[in-house]
Amino acid sequence: MKHSLTSIALGALLLSQSALAGLYSAKDHVVDITAQNFQAEVMDSNHLVMVEFYAPWCGHCKNLTPHYKAAAKNLHGIVKLGAVDCDDDKNRPVCSQYDIKGFPTIKVFPANRGGKKGVKHPKDYQGERTAKAIVDHLVKLIPDDIKLVTSNPSSEKITNIDEFVAKESEPRALLFTKKLASSNMYKGIATDMKDRMIVAEMRVPNDNVLKQFNLDNLPTLLVFPKDSQEPVVYTGELKRDPITEFLDQYAAPAKTGKRAAAPAPKPAVVEFNPNISQIADQTQFKNECLDKPIGSCVIAFLVVEPEFPESVQMHEENLETLRKVKKTAFDKNRPLHVMWMDALDKRVVGLMDQFQISSDIPGLLLINPGKKAYAPFVGAFDVEGIQGWLSDSSSGRGRVFPYSFEVALPEPSTKETKKAEEKAEEKSSIKDEL
Known part of the structure; x- marks a missing residue:
């Protein structure tokens, strides 16, 4: 079976964490910082170092790129500006170590002169994302070794x-x-x-x-x-x-090789969380999926009727299947956020309609909010079937599509909520009058 280039590309975007090239090249004055050279380029450097943690697909990161390049060129040889591609699997430990939750995150590692060699305590850069603002900020922090x-x-x-x-x-x-x-x-x-x-x-x-x-x-x-x-x-x-x-020609030889210095703090060990959360509203949906900076979401559409033991048992079996899929992704160091929604909820039905998901239950939807790509489920609802679907989606063998709309799980507008809103308005107006 032949597959279009678009399908293959979208599939790669959906699950691959290194599908896009970084935003900086060797000709730029921005240092490519990785988990392997982080200690040498940042912690052991005598220079003041600014580090941008980014993802290639991030719109704000792309907007920052020309300003960051200009600032790096302006300060070349004076202040080191580097960038870490957190979308690259190899760099995930250092991004996790500094608790990077959004892109771009910019941190400034000072040129420690009184502290222990090889140990720096960074501060977040909160200034404007322009070349001038970055240069002005860093110039004030340049160490004076003269x-x-x-x-x-x-x-x-x-x-x-x-x-x-x-x-x-x-x-x-x-x-x-x-x-x-x-x-x-x-x-x-x-x-x-x-x-x-x-x-x-x-x-x-x-x-x-x-x-x-x-x-x-x-x-x-x-x-x-x-x-x-x-x-x-x-x-x-x-x-x-x-x-x-x-x-x-006259300076002492530069020191090379490893030295006996304190290593950078090791990233915290992340334990597997087997919980499969039920998404009940838009806020939870954003926290569990839509606002995640890295990874894709697997949303299961399930039905459980508590009054029937058979339905409860089937629901637990479906959740256990999802746990095994989630555990496999965790063991392979692939960020996969797994959750479920009540397929009888009208808001969930609306979401399924947005993505043209079949009404067959149980159902699944794979989306990557950062890259705005999704894949509807095709296959058997078991561990082997779901993992095969995920593999096909990432390789381009499965059906993968782009989307441009804002994903939403709107709150229902009921008589009760309308009455509550009216009462709140009455209280508000009374309070204003008082």
Whole structure:
């Protein structure tokens, strides 16, 4: 049997957690962060790091993408901006670790200087989702690893220039400048070189210093190699990459390999929940299915008549079938939200009509709210039949369709509810008059 490309694509969208490519490519300045490199790129980094947790199908994430790319380009080499694709199964542990419940979620991991190496405590970014707002926010948090040097230090935090030059045990870089504040670029270079060399700055040097170091123009960057007090003058462009390449020649080797540092906190162990909830109203429907950021929903349409033991027994058997299907998905680390609705409820009948579901009971509907795709049930209502249907839906062998309407389980409008509403209006109007 042949299947259309549309059917196959929708099937992949319905259940696959990695069907869409990420929103960022290698040419962008946004670092692709995964569960495997999270510790190295974020926790062990000397830099301030902003991390976006996203899903490729998320509309808000797509809207953010050009702004995030622009901010990353603007702050390249100064602040690290990365992104985690939570739709990728491999990244689910790190997304779970930080309790990501909606997309995009943006967290800022500080450049810890007083805390334990490899341990950072992030804060949620609550600002506007524009490049300017992101840049403005991060610039305020940039760490300053530049040592200040003067001829006459006024505090212990400032180093005497003669002592700085004489400290031959480490390589040193010294920028002489007319500016009264450090540039963000130089701050980024200092952070890059942290633990490899001392990066310092002398602002508005006096005539004696200018003469001592033969400084004709400012800014001028000098490097004092390890075991030497003779400076090497940098003559290249005053841009980040060439300056970094120059300093690399004299800096201590970058540390590589694993170090004995505290690992990132392990994600909490999630235990299997065997409960199959009955959906009774729109609020519960949203909580259990429609507002879930990841995964698909399996909705069973069942009928149970409590006054008949045979009906109750059949209902329990149907729920047990659903539990086994849910457990299989859980064991395979596939987010599948399983629930049931009363097929005799007029609101549920309306929902079945929306998706053109057969009135045969028991029935099933598979939907992915985030990707707006659904599949009606075809097969036997048993574990093997349901799992086969799910497999066919994900591979494109089954019938899968898009939908564009808002899924709703409206509250019934009855005489009782109307009377309650009228009474509430009367109370409200009386209260207003008082």
